[in-house]
Amino acid sequence: MDKFIINGGTKLSGKVKIDGAKNASLALMPATLLTNGKSILRNTPRLRDVNTMISLLEFFGVETTFTDHTLTLDTSNIKSQNAPYEHVKKMRASVYVLGPLLAKYGRAKVSLPGGCAWGPRPINLHIEGLKKLGAEIELEEGYIIAKAKKLVGAEINFEKSSVGATGNILMAATLAKGTTIINNAAKEPEINNLAQFLNKMGARISGINTSKLIIEGVNELSPATIDTIPDRIEAGTLLIAGAITKGKIELQNCNFEHINILINKLKESGCKLFVNNDLITLDASNIDINPIDISTAVYPGFPTDMQAQWIALMSVAKGVANVTDNIYLDRFNHVPELLRLGASIKMIENTAIITGIKKLKGAKVMSTDLRASASLVLAGLVADGTTEVLRVYHLDRGYQLIDEKLKMLGADIKRVEGTEY
Ligand code: EPZ
Numbered sequence: 001m002d003k004f005i006i007n008g009g010t011k012l013s014g015k016v017k018i019d020g021a022k023n024a025s026l027a028l029m030p031a032t033l034l035t036n037g038k039s040i041l042r043n044t045p046r047l048r049d050v051n052t053m054i055s056l057l058e059f060f061g062v063e064t065t066f067t068d069h070t071l072t073l074d075t076s077n078i079k080s081q082n083a084p085y086e087h088v089k090k091m092r093a094s095v096y097v098l099g100p101l102l103a104k105y106g107r108a109k110v111s112l113p114g115g116c117a118w119g120p121r122p123i124n125l126h127i128e129g130l131k132k133l134g135a136e137i138e139l140e141e142g143y144i145i146a147k148a149k150k151l152v153g154a155e156i157n158f159e160k161s162s163v164g165a166t167g168n169i170l171m172a173a174t175l176a177k178g179t180t181i182i183n184n185a186a187k188e189p190e191i192n193n194l195a196q197f198l199n200k201m202g203a204r205i206s207g208i209n210t211s212k213l214i215i216e217g218v219n220e221l222s223p224a225t226i227d228t229i230p231d232r233i234e235a236g237t238l239l240i241a242g243a244i245t246k247g248k249i250e251l252q253n254c255n256f257e258h259i260n261i262l263i264n265k266l267k268e269s270g271c272k273l274f275v276n277n278d279l280i281t282l283d284a285s286n287i288d289i290n291p292i293d294i295s296t297a298v299y300p301g302f303p304t305d306m307q308a309q310w311i312a313l314m315s316v317a318k319g320v321a322n323v324t325d326n327i328y329l330d331r332f333n334h335v336p337e338l339l340r341l342g343a344s345i346k347m348i349e350n351t352a353i354i355t356g357i358k359k360l361k362g363a364k365v366m367s368t369d370l371r372a373s374a375s376l377v378l379a380g381l382v383a384d385g386t387t388e389v390l391r392v393y394h395l396d397r398g399y400q401l402i403d404e405k406l407k408m409l410g411a412d413i414k415r416v417e418g419t420e421y
Helices: 022-034 048-060 092-105 124-132 163-173 189-200 232-244 256-268 304-314 334-340 370-382 393-398 402-408
Strands: 003-007 013-017 038-042 063-067 070-074 107-111 136-140 143-147 155-157 179-183 204-206 212-216 225-227 248-252 272-276 279-283 320-324 344-348 351-355 364-366 386-390 412-416
Touching: 003 370, 013 402, 022 038, 022 048, 022 070, 022 092, 022 163, 022 189, 048 063, 048 070, 048 092, 048 393, 092 107, 092 124, 092 143, 092 163, 124 136, 124 155, 124 163, 163 179, 163 189, 163 212, 189 204, 189 225, 232 248, 232 256, 232 279, 232 304, 232 370, 232 402, 256 272, 256 279, 304 320, 304 334, 304 351, 304 370, 334 344, 334 364, 334 370, 370 386, 370 393, 370 402, 370 412, 402 412
Parallel strands: 013 248, 038 225, 155 179, 364 386
Antiparallel strands: 003 386, 003 412, 038 070, 063 070, 107 143, 136 143, 179 212, 204 212, 248 279, 272 279, 320 351, 344 351
């Protein structure tokens, strides 16, 4: 398992290009199961999670080619609709295959996803939504066994906004008989990217970018080509890298509208930010970082996927900040590791109270999940001395070579491969 060795203290400067959005790709890829033929997903990031989804789709019989950042998926010869535990346990997003397989083939057998580093992540909204569309669903020996001769449109009211459940039901509804209405649908940009792709395939979805999606079912969909949106969480993470090191950086290939709230919070923390089309420039030279409270919410609120990174920034702010996660109440595995770097953080339920300190001190820290690892890297960039971040395979799930990107911005970071712990 690889680790990063980071020597803190360098002010980042320079330019780096943002890759395609992991959480868009993980929805766009299973959507191709709704068609027969070759679909093309441009700007697909080269990530562990993308490779995990590729191997699951190939298990069904999908033929894939991945050249540079263009992923071609040929769904002409699907042989199986079974997603075994060995695949699904690696990544919760595998459950996204349920809706498309059920809609296209009338059956699906998908292992229940395991928990994840920060606790249970239920899929009741996915199951209830598919049942509303007429699916028969049994849970047997850790598997979801779903059947439906023909899904039938229905009105679905999500009591909680769920990205995954919205994506699954949206995909299933495209081939259902009649009209489906999804109330309290997730409005995350990744869902909008999925809806655009489905419409390019011939689906009839309206209400995109709103919390009420209306889907007129059609008989079949055709392969299509789509541009994956830029990864707003990678962009946010690198902006915080510029802020925490009091540097000056420029990000290319961004969609600033997807991270408006983060840009505003960074401005409140004292950073100067300039936006010009798909370029975002952050200048944090010689600033004192103001302590700014955040509370995560569904889009367009502050994303839970940026909570850990914000805590890292607040650990060197000039004062006390409160960070509350309302989406995942226990997504704080990064806190004990940040304490090892000298941060001063107290937890009260789902709120971290961070008292900023002058200097963090380098230490060995352990990655536990994707965004927790990102926060440890950010802290290491500014900590005195050397920080070793272990088990960085977590980072490779959701960031394409983040060490190389940080090196391009001047960071003193080195990947040491294959170190066993
Ligand atoms: C997506 O996960 C993202 N993953 C997550 O990003 C992100 O943290 C999350 O949305 C929230 O924005 C992908 O898109 C692949 P949810 P998802 O369903 O769809 C509860 C990352 O770091 N819920 O929107 O699984 C759930 O427990 C990853 O890139 C139910 O109760 O999230 C949570 O509290 C981590 N029942 C809330 O809804 C359900 O059936 C939001 O979850 C489904 C969800």
